[in-house]
Amino acid sequence: MGRRSGKVSRFISRFFKERQIYHRSDGVVHFISMSTKTQIALATVVGAALLWVAYASVNVVFKEQIIVAKERDSRIMETTYNKRLHDAQRAYDDVNAMNHIIQRNFDETMADISARHHLLRNMVERKVTIEQGLDALASGLAQAGGPSGEKPKNSNRIMIDVKTSEPTPRQSRLSALRKEAFLEARDGDGDEMISSEALDAMRQASTDLHAEQMLLLAAIESNAVDKKVHLEQVLSSTGVDVGLLVTPAKISNVAFAQGGPFIDPAGANIGSPRFLQHAGRAAEAIDELEAFYAALKSIPLSSPLTVSRRYTSGFGIRRDPLSPDRYASHYGIDFAAPYASPITATAEGVVKSAGRRSGWGLMVEVDHGNGFITRYAHMSKITVRRGQKVGLHDKVGELGNSGRSTGPHIHYEVLFRGKHLNPKRFIEAGRYVFES
Ligand SMILES: [Zn+2]
Numbered sequence: 001m002g003r004r005s006g007k008v009s010r011f012i013s014r015f016f017k018e019r020q021i022y023h024r025s026d027g028v029v030h031f032i033s034m035s036t037k038t039q040i041a042l043a044t045v046v047g048a049a050l051l052w053v054a055y056a057s058v059n060v061v062f063k064e065q066i067i068v069a070k071e072r073d074s075r076i077m078e079t080t081y082n083k084r085l086h087d088a089q090r091a092y093d094d095v096n097a098m099n100h101i102i103q104r105n106f107d108e109t110m111a112d113i114s115a116r117h118h119l120l121r122n123m124v125e126r127k128v129t130i131e132q133g134l135d136a137l138a139s140g141l142a143q144a145g146g147p148s149g150e151k152p153k154n155s156n157r158i159m160i161d162v163k164t165s166e167p168t169p170r171q172s173r174l175s176a177l178r179k180e181a182f183l184e185a186r187d188g189d190g191d192e193m194i195s196s197e198a199l200d201a202m203r204q205a206s207t208d209l210h211a212e213q214m215l216l217l218a219a220i221e222s223n224a225v226d227k228k229v230h231l232e233q234v235l236s237s238t239g240v241d242v243g244l245l246v247t248p249a250k251i252s253n254v255a256f257a258q259g260g261p262f263i264d265p266a267g268a269n270i271g272s273p274r275f276l277q278h279a280g281r282a283a284e285a286i287d288e289l290e291a292f293y294a295a296l297k298s299i300p301l302s303s304p305l306t307v308s309r310r311y312t313s314g315f316g317i318r319r320d321p322l323s324p325d326r327y328a329s330h331y332g333i334d335f336a337a338p339y340a341s342p343i344t345a346t347a348e349g350v351v352k353s354a355g356r357r358s359g360w361g362l363m364v365e366v367d368h369g370n371g372f373i374t375r376y377a378h379m380s381k382i383t384v385r386r387g388q389k390v391g392l393h394d395k396v397g398e399l400g401n402s403g404r405s406t407g408p409h410i411h412y413e414v415l416f417r418g419k420h421l422n423p424k425r426f427i428e429a430g431r432y433v434f435e436s
Pocket of ligand 1: 313330332333334410411412
């Protein structure tokens with residue numbers, strides 16, 4: 001400390017030592033004496049003034065440049081900001097456009113799915129209607145039973161050699177159909193393959209649904225074909241040519257048959273060519289099933305007596321019951337049951353004739369359409385009139401002993417296109433018309 005203050009005081013005493021300034025005017029010498037303190041004060045004032053001048057000059061010189069720099073910075077910022085804003089606007093527009101495309105794709109896809117669903121639902125509904133009819137028919141026939149009232153048994157099904165192809169496991173069929181659906185969906189809208197997560201997810205879901213719908217169609221088809229094959233066997237067991245009973249030309253789906261792109265009224269594209277192919281085949285199978293069901297309803301597959309009865313005489317050559325020494329053709333079958341037991345129609349139809357006929361006594365004829373006619377003879381009473389509509393098991397009269405008869409019984413005939421057939425075969429076939 002002492003050394004330092006010593007240095008300062010040495011510096012001061014060196015630069016600011018006491019000075020006398022001599023001044024001579026008019027031969028007179030004056031002098032001004034300046035102390036160290038005075039010199040320091042003077043130096044301080046001069047130094048401060050110099051600093052101020054320096055600061056002011058620098059400020060004036062560089063102010064312009066500072067302003068220019070600031071303006072340049074703010075211009076850069078503004079440009080950057082505008083660019084960002086523009087980018088954001090463009091991104092917004094892109095998103096908007098993408099949303100628009102996604103929305104349109106979504107709407108179209110939903111319309112397609114819903115059109116296919118609509119078609120499927122119609123098919124399922126048609127099939128269910130046919131099946132309900134078949135069930136009702138089957139339970140009616142089951143109630144009447146066989147020629148002597150035998151009830152059908154599940155083991156009685158005559159599913160002889162149904163040549164259904166080995167069923168492929170569902171999963172592998174589904175994945176095969178999924179692949180087809182995917183390829184076709186890709187071919188279908190190749191022009192608008194904009195990739196976005198939302199679109200991809202939607203396309204995937206749509207493709208999966210498309211495949212499921214095709215699988216459902218295939219299931220509808222195969223089930224309808226199985227049922228048709230079963231009914232075909234039932235019908236052929238009656239001995240009647242099935243081709244004469246079922247008109248296969250009742251294909252209602254010309255649009256499918258052609259395979260062309262079917263456009264539904266709502267404007268949606270119903271599906272891929274493969275889907276249409278499946279739909280066409282399923283529709284065809286349902287048409288055929290329906291034709292078989294319609295044929296089946298007109299075929300007398302039941303017994304004219306639903307009450308307890310005895311099958312007494314068969315179809316063909318037999319001894320004439322009234323002249324035992326003679327043989328005669330018996331064109332029907334006979335059942336014995338208590339007098340006045342109800343006689344019922346063996347299928348739906350229209351009463352063709354009702355009245356007394358020589359040899360037959362009181363007889364009713366029912367026309368079932370499709371070439372089928374049934375006859376009910378030797379009755380004690382007729383309960384229908386000509387032209388009257390009857391359903392399966394509707395009462396047409398009461399059992400009796402009228403006409404050429406040896407005791408209370410019913411004589412029952414089945415005619416197909418004017419030719420007598422064995423009614424027993426029909427009644428037996430009727431026992432197999434039921435679903436598993
Ligand atoms: Zn008879």
